[in-house]
Amino acid sequence: MTSPADGRGATGSLVAIGVVKTFAALRAVDGVSLTFNRGEILGLIGPNGSGKTTLINVLTGMLHITAGEVWVNGTNITGWAPHRIARVGLARTFQVVRLFHEFSVLENVEVAALSSGRIPRREATARAWEALERVGIAHLAPWPAAALPQGEERRVEIARALATAPEFLLLDEPGAGLTEPEVETLLATLSTIRRDLGCGILIVDHDMRLIMRLCDRIHVLNYGRTIAEGTPDEVRREPAVIEAYLGASAEAG
C-alpha cells in the first residue's frame, strides 16, 4: 500500500495525513490517512458515529483540524478557511440539504457558482444551467426551492456543488431518503459526472448497494479509525468490516 505521505505533492489528488479531530475527550477522527484522486470514486463508509461527516467537515475547513495535514494538488491546505478551500477545487454537499428556500432552483445554483470565484453573472448563469442539465433537472429551474420534493432537493445540492467547477466533489449521504428508482438515477448521474468532468468523487452513504456498485475503492472507518481500505470486493470480505457492521446492527436491534 502506498503511504499517503508519498503522494502529497501530486497534482490531481487530495491527500489526508494522520487527520485527528477531537471534541473534548472524544476522538471523532483519530489519525485517518487517505488519498483520493481525480477521476476516481471513493466510498467512505462506517457505522453511525464513526467519523465520516466529521472527516468531510475537516477536509473542507468547516471544522478546525486538531492534528494532521490535508494536501490538494500538492498544496498544503491544512487550516485554510472553507471559502479558500473551495477555490482550490473542493466542493461538498450536506447530509441535511441546505438550500435558500425563497430563491428559485436556478438562483440557488447561480449563487453557488458566483461564490466559487470572481466570475461574471452571465458565466454563473451558464454554469448553473449546465449543472442543472447534468443532474437532469433543468426543467425545474424556475421552481421555488421550497416547493421541491426531497429527492429533487438533493439533486439541486449536487448541481450547486458542480457549478463551482470542482476537481473534488465530497457528497455526504446523497442517497438518503431516495426511492429505489431515484438511487438508480443518482448512480447513473454520478458515473456520468466522473466520466465527463474527470473530477474525483468521495461519497459517504449507508446504502451499500449504491456504494458497492459505484465506487472504485472504499475506505472504512469505525470509532474514528481506518479499519479497512480496498476495492468493494476486498472490503466486503474484510473480517473487521463484517464485525463492525454486525456489531452495529446487533446494537441497533
Ligand SMILES: Nc1ncnc2c1ncn2[C@@H]1O[C@H](COP(=O)(O)OP(=O)(O)OP(=O)(O)O)[C@@H](O)[C@H]1O
Ligand atoms: N460538533 C460536535 N460536537 C461534539 N461531538 C460531535 C460533534 N460532531 C460530531 N460529534 C461526534 O463525533 C462522532 C462522529 O460523528 P460523525 O457525525 O462524524 O459520524 P458519522 O460517521 O458521519 O455518523 P452518521 O453515519 O450517523 O452520519 C460521534 O460520536 C458524534 O456524536
